[in-house]
Amino acid sequence: MGYACLMAVDRDHVLRTAAALLTRKATATMDEVARAAGISRATLHRHFAGRDALVRALEALGIxxxxxxxxxxxxxxxxxxxxxxxxxxxxxxxxxLLAFLYTENQLFEGEQQNEGWSRIDARLAALFRRGQESGEFRIDLTPAWLTEALYGLLASGAWAVSEGRVARNDFTHMIAELLLGGAVRREEP
Amino acid sequence: MGYACLMAVDRDHVLRTAAALLTRKATATMDEVARAAGISRATLHRHFAGRDALVRALEALGIxxxxxxxxxxxxxxxxxxxxxxxxxxxxxxxxxLLAFLYTENQLFEGEQQNEGWSRIDARLAALFRRGQESGEFRIDLTPAWLTEALYGLLASGAWAVSEGRVARNDFTHMIAELLLGGAVRREEP
DNA sequence: CCATCATGAGACATCAACGTCTCACATGGG
DNA sequence: CCCATGTGAGACGTTGATGTCTCATGATGG
Known part of the structure; x- marks a missing residue:
């Protein structure tokens, strides 16, 4: 029969399509999500109980x-x-996907948010802290702020790319160089 | 009678309050906006024809x-x-307010957006370009990307402050230093 | 004291999205 | 060939927000 296989494939495909659509239009309807995935609204509801469940699934995917x-x-x-x-x-x-979740997360404020983000925040902050302790990174920018700024730059970058203001190939370079080196020109060491 | 005076004062107060509320909860109801401003929904509708008009007014204020x-x-x-x-x-x-508009702007995609943003984008890009041409700023980060990154960092910073992850007093320093200097420690020139 | 006007409270209809349901179809396996 | 299962299409009721309306109240100014 292959329940799991077929369902999993379709579910993942739907999830990816939904992520791509919601990245561009965060207020897309369940109907639009379904049509974007090439399925009907009924089938979409068979995969995800409702919009909430879909967003939660996207959150889990992002994490x-x-x-x-x-x-x-x-x-x-x-x-x-x-x-x-x-x-x-x-x-x-x-x-x-992260850009979408970054803005959508405000919907979950007040309630308990997925602990996955705490884990990721902690790992990111640990990386920045390691850089500070090794003397690579400056210490006046807190690890928490660097973490937050990384999220923000990823979201800005994704949005700028989708709007055509930045070339997709430059995405990594632009974000990494700005986050690490900043805009000011640096003398060669 | 003093129509203009009273109306203007109240309108501005409502606008400020709405900005503060919508910054925290972008999906706030018209009723919530009204109560946050200390007025009734009817009065709110007398000032702004609808939610759309309110958001447009906030956009004009932000610009x-x-x-x-x-x-x-x-x-x-x-x-x-x-x-x-x-x-x-x-x-x-x-x-x-900018953080709110930055996420809300996606609602207006497809339609013609307020030309004010174009003017601001151009002035920001001109500033970054001036820095590049004077040799202060590196040239591998495009003015358009620096402009976009500035928006993103302002939004991230505002959100991080409102969540208590960054001290409000550090806001300016964190954003300016990250945008200009980056995370990597710099040898004293 | 009276008239005017802005306001608050609430009723009401509208609308869009949602969630659930049924039914027909078709595809695939036994 | 027959049956089962997944699917598409669509109807239906529900919900929540919105926009409009009326009416009573309270303040302000003449």
């Missing part, structure tokens, strides 16, 4: 991709700056 | 405050980095 990117970036190895570059490169494909 | 901040920051005087710092300091009180 999973973030943690996978963190794992792949080996944040504890080598210079912290290189680890940050690896991380941004690894997380780039998820940036659109 | 006006941005342009005022740009004027006050004297972006054409002195080193570009100092001008950027003046600008961030001047724009700080509006950051929450």
């Amino acid at each position: 999973a991709e973030c943690e996978a990117a963190l794992d792949a970036a080996r944040p504890d190895e080598g210079p912290a700056a290189d680890a940050v570059r690896r991380l941004i490169r690894a997380i780039e494909p998820s940036a659109g | 006006a405050e941005c342009e005022a901040a740009l004027d006050a920051a004297r972006p054409d005087e002195g080193p570009a980095a100092d001008a950027v710092r003046r600008l961030i300091r001047a724009i700080e009180p509006s950051a929450g």
Whole structure:
């Protein structure tokens, strides 16, 4: 019969399509999401009980991709700056989804939010703190702020790319260089 | 009678309150906006024809405050980095409103957007370009991206402050230093 | 004291999205 | 060939926000 296989494939496909659509239009209707995925609204409801469940699933997907990117970036190895570059490169494909979740998260304020974000925040802050303790990073910018700024730059970058204001190929470079080096020109060391 | 005076004062107060509320909860109801401003929904509707008109008025307010901040920051005087710092300091009180508009703007996609943003974008990009041409700023980060990143960092900063993750007093310093200097520690010149 | 006007409170209709349901179809396996 | 399962299409009721309306009240000014 292959329930799991077929369902999982379709579910994942729907999830990816929904992420891509909601990245562009955060207020898209369930009907629009369904049509974007090439299925009917009824089938969409068979996969996800409602819009809330869909957003929650997207949140879980975003968390999973973030943690996978963190794992792949080996944040504890080598210079912290290189680890940050690896991380941004690894997380780039998820940036659109993260941008959507970053704005949508305000809907969940007050309630308990998914603990996955706490884990990711902690790992990111740990990376920045490691850079500070090794003397690579300046200490007047707190790890919490660098973490927040990384989220913001990822969202800005994803939005700028989707609007055509920044070339997709420059995404990683623009974010990593701004976050690490800033706008001011630096003398060659 | 004093129509204009009273109306203007109240209208501005309502606008400020709505901005503060919508910064925290972007999906706030017209009823919530009205109660937050201490007026009834009927009176709110007498000031703004509907939610759309309210958001448009907030957009106009945000544009006006941005342009005022740009004027006050004297972006054409002195080193570009100092001008950027003046600008961030001047724009700080509006950051929450800008954060709201930054996410809400996606609602207006497809339609023609307020030309005020184009003017502001152009002035910001001109400032960054001036810094590049004077040799202060690196040239691999495009003015368009620096402009976009500034918006994103302002929004992230406003959100982080309202969530208590960053101290309000550090707002200007965190944004300006990250945008200009980046996270990597810099040798004293 | 009276007239005017802005306001608050609330009723009311409208509307869009949602969630649930049924039914027909078609595709695939036994 | 027959049956089962997943699907599409669409109807239906519900909900929440919105926009409009009326009416009573309270303040202000003449």
